[in-house]
Amino acid sequence: MTKHSPTSHEASASNPVLEAIVARRSIHYLKPELPEGVTFDDIYHIVQECVKHTPTSFNSQVNRAFIVRGALHYKIWDQVVNKIKEPEYRARPLRIRDGAYGSIFFYVDENVTERNKVEHPEWAPVCEAYADQAMGAASIAAWTVMHNMGIGCNMQHYGKYMHDPNVLPEDIPSHWTMKCQLVFGVPDKDPNEKKFIENIVKVYE
């Protein structure tokens, strides 16, 4: 094992995909609109492509999603607001309900995970982690593309406040598990500076 001596990283310094990954931020203050030139079908196209093309263990393609705007977006987030009793925790879902244009709900299909466990018993203990890894990749990929197109987004984890069959679309299968919610609109305020903690990447050769 020898110590690595730095050379240069010109080729990656200006890569547009890496630049988009670095630029992506949480935009918490949104207007309930889409940027000029962006349609609701752009959102659908982005989510569909990210769900379809994100790699998954055993090519099992475990990711699912649904997208809403309008009355159903309001109804779903209004439910979250009403289920939260502490006033200080209602501010965020209220801001989402009234400020975001729409929401994307990312799911994993548990039937796929169960099939992976049966077909690959040696890896059964990590099949759920694999599904989470793929879900994280698909949802953050969509977020990165949307940010790159000027759409403001923030990612939420309010799953446990979501499960009312009178509010969620009734044709969402019960074997889908909701993992996160990506809400979007037109940025209304710049994000604060991000605080970095420690992000260790070591090199050996």
Place this chain on the structure above:
Amino acid sequence: MTKHSPTSHEASASNPVLEAIVARRSIHYLKPELPEGVTFDDIYHIVQECVKHTPTSFNSQVNRAFIVRGALHYKIWDQVVNKIKEPEYRARPLRIRDGAYGSIFFYVDENVTERNKVEHPEWAPVCEAYADQAMGAASIAAWTVMHNMGIGCNMQHYGKYMHDPNVLPEDIPSHWTMKCQLVFGVPDKDPNEKKFIENIVKVYE
């Protein structure tokens, strides 16, 4: 809830970040080189930026990584080859050992996950899933950038064949958990056509 009528998705159809996500593939046949103009420090820069800028729950920044090439890459994958007894399962690690230029080992820091559980007890049951989601996002982001730069990659999950203190760098902390291995080099063969199964994205409004 009304039926959605498609409009158009011109704005997203040619987005370079989405194009890179769609184009990323597993390249299983590699030469142990880097593409012209790409340095080992480009790999470091890409991984460092993806690890640093991938969003994490509670901004906990749980991702870690190390990168190897040369003798240590060979030694680590030779260990995997030797631990696998079935000849048909040795072909892949052999191909990685001899064909890839280097390897990136992605980890989560369990100390961070444990701290998240203590500081956010309401979410403790999902803190490990959050870490996997962030880890999947960081590793696939790096893979997408590298593919976009002409670097061939494939993602592996040989963690359980890796844990020999005589082979792994001794300063990797024991509270890091290795989650996956991204190996890279110069593409030596195009990937096969990918089979898509079902990737459901629904729309409501």
